[in-house]
Amino acid sequence: MIYLDSAATTLQKPKAVRRAVARALGNASSAGRGGHRGASRAADILLDCREAAADLFHLDDPERVCFTANATHGLNIAIRSLVKPGMRVVISGYEHNAVYRPLAAMAPEGVEITVAKGEPFSPESMVYAFEQALIGGASAAVCTHVSNVFGYILPIERIDGLCAKYGVPLIIDAAQSAGCVPLDVKQLKATEFIAMPGHKGLYGPQGTGLLLCLGEHPSPLLYGGTGADSMASGMPDYLPDRLEAGTHNIHGIAGLLEGIRYVKKTGVQEILEHHRLLVAEAAAEFYGHPHFRVHAAEWFFCQSGVLSIRPTKGTAEEAADYLAGRGVAVRAGLHCAPLAHETAGTAETGTLRMSVSTFTESWEIRTFAGMLKAYAGK
Amino acid sequence: MANCYIMSRSLTNAQRSVRVLQHYGILSHMVRPPQHLTGRGCGYAVRIHERDLGNALRLLDDNGLPAKKVHRVGADGSYTEVKV
Numbered sequence: 001m002i003y004l005d006s007a008a009t010t011l012q013k014p015k016a017v018r019r020a021v022a023r024a025l026g027n028a029s030s031a032g033r034g035g036h037r038g039a040s041r042a043a044d045i046l047l048d049c050r051e052a053a054a055d056l057f058h059l060d061d062p063e064r065v066c067f068t069a070n071a072t073h074g075l076n077i078a079i080r081s082l083v084k085p086g087m088r089v090v091i092s093g094y095e096h097n098a099v100y101r102p103l104a105a106m107a108p109e110g111v112e113i114t115v116a117k118g119e120p121f122s123p124e125s126m127v128y129a130f131e132q133a134l135i136g137g138a139s140a141a142v143c144t145h146v147s148n149v150f151g152y153i154l155p156i157e158r159i160d161g162l163c164a165k166y167g168v169p170l171i172i173d174a175a176q177s178a179g180c181v182p183l184d185v186k187q188l189k190a191t192e193f194i195a196m197p198g199h200k201g202l203y204g205p206q207g208t209g210l211l212l213c214l215g216e217h218p219s220p221l222l223y224g225g226t227g228a229d230s231m232a233s234g235m236p237d238y239l240p241d242r243l244e245a246g247t248h249n250i251h252g253i254a255g256l257l258e259g260i261r262y263v264k265k266t267g268v269q270e271i272l273e274h275h276r277l278l279v280a281e282a283a284a285e286f287y288g289h290p291h292f293r294v295h296a297a298e299w300f301f302c303q304s305g306v307l308s309i310r311p312t313k314g315t316a317e318e319a320a321d322y323l324a325g326r327g328v329a330v331r332a333g334l335h336c337a338p339l340a341h342e343t344a345g346t347a348e349t350g351t352l353r354m355s356v357s358t359f360t361e362s363w364e365i366r367t368f369a370g371m372l373k374a375y376a377g378k
Numbered sequence: 379m380a381n382c383y384i385m386s387r388s389l390t391n392a393q394r395s396v397r398v399l400q401h402y403g404i405l406s407h408m409v410r411p412p413q414h415l416t417g418r419g420c421g422y423a424v425r426i427h428e429r430d431l432g433n434a435l436r437l438l439d440d441n442g443l444p445a446k447k448v449h450r451v452g453a454d455g456s457y458t459e460v461k462v
Contacts, residue, residue: 032389035410043408047393061442063390228388230419241388 002328002364007148007176007306007355009199009206011329016258017203024254030247032227042250049257050240053210056264057194058184066211066218066243067253071175072098073221074195074211077243078171079142081219082192085109087139090130090168092154093117093343094147097336099173103142114138120147120344121297123155130159134166141168141190145183146176149340149351150295151279151306153181163190169215171195178202178210179263180304181272185214192217201271201357202263204256207249218243271358275305278356278365282307285369291376295344295351308351313376316352322375328368330354382431382460383411383423384438385447392422398441404430415449415457423449435462 003011024045029038031046050062059065068074079102083089089103093115103113116133118126134141141163145156156172163170172194177183179201185194192215198208220235224245229236236242263271280300286292291313297303311319320332333350334341341347354368386392392408399406404426411423426434428450435445448460 035408040408043389043393047390047397050390062394063388228418228420228422229416232418236388238387238391240390 002367004354004356004360004364004368005329005331006200006357006360007151007335007353008331010201010203010357010359012357012359013203013205013255014258014262016262017205017255020258021205021251021255024251028250028254030227031250033247042248045250045254045257046248049253049260052257052260052264053212056179056260056268057212058186059212059214063239064213066213066240067248068195068209068211068243069207069249070199070209071173071195071197074193074209075099075142075171075173076102077211077218077221078193078195079103079106080221081217082140082169082171083111084139085111088112088114088137090114090116090133090138090141091339092126092130092143092159094144094149094152094154094340095142095337096144096148096173096175096340097338098175099142099144100339115339115343117343120150120295121152121302123158123302127155127158127162131162134162134168138166138168140171142171142173144173144175146181146304146306147337147340148176148306149335149337149346149353150308150344151176151304151355152297153177153302153304155302156183157187160188160190169217175200176304176306179260179268179271180275182268185212188214191215198252198256198259202256203259203357205252208252208256210256211243213239213243220245222246266358272304274358275356276300276303278360278362279303279305279307281362282354282365282369285366285373289373289376292372295346305357306353306355308346308353309372310346310349310351311376316350319352319372319375323368323371326371328371330368380428380453381425381451382428383409383415383425383449383451383457384434384445385411385415385449386422386424387446389422391443392424395424395438395443398437398443399424399426399430399434402433402437404434404437406430406434411449412457431460
């Protein structure tokens, strides 16, 4: 199979990830639930993973790295921590439903959403739109680092700077950027949370995620046992325990640890450059083609390893089905981000999205392009 | 020579403390202290030799892991709080 759906999940994982998962299934029990060897191994896996993640994002304190089930879980914690009834929240026009739905669910509590729409692949227009929205008054902001539909890298450091200027705490959705686009928390001033999955650019298994808690306001979403402070009826007031009720996904986190080690060894900037080369190659195949419209950044300067293509003959879903029948995995539709399509003007049709990983090779891009052109020529 | 328990607020905090101390050659182990020492139910502590206490407290402080409470474990199994 030619796998070009890494924006959903990286299917190909480093061998060390698979080995670590299998090993942990056999020898790691529950961290913090005993002093025996199985519990100690589990505890070591957790701390090693927190330290590796902290190092990857230049975070000084590994206790601010909290484990979640996925990015959506982390975003829900972050949103529920910062957004209170009656607040006005600014979001970008490229947010996933993992951001939009938790906020929309708070509408009965008087939460208002202001969408800062900037032109696709135009960081200047994004910064301008975000500042206009902040000037209108806001209590919190949420912004994706990379659009999961278009691979557009938003100017997140500048948006963080704007939020600092207006005293608004920011949540970053790093679902598509973690492990794929460099991010240094030391450069951020207003960001209180960064949520990310483990199963995409960090090459961990599904069911893993990280929430970096940079601020002082984390509120638990789940309540339960943490292995400590058992006499207290409330959750501990310290991290990471405050946000980690219940048994950890230890074997998943063991895999995530190896995934993060792989990313660190490969280098995030090198990964981004590899992704850009492949996406540029794919885009070049379809520029000027009568049956396709390509959505990409000029010179790919703010483009990650995701590319959306819109067939003008037939639908994106039909094209994806055609490719799936021939062993090529892509994704078609709205990609759980209708807001991004409304912003870019593709809501009526959706797009066909191809997305790459470090394991993707040039010949796979050429084969995919050849098949898609053959489909259009039918 | 008696042992001392350096009380930790969490599993992660205790683990990090052990790693720092071991890095500097101080023999240390993470333990579950008796509940009457924590006052909050289950908890964690780092067990070290009493002779290493001063050095350990300084190293933990230098590495952003300041100790809040320390108990000395007597030969008869009694616990005495040591002023930090």
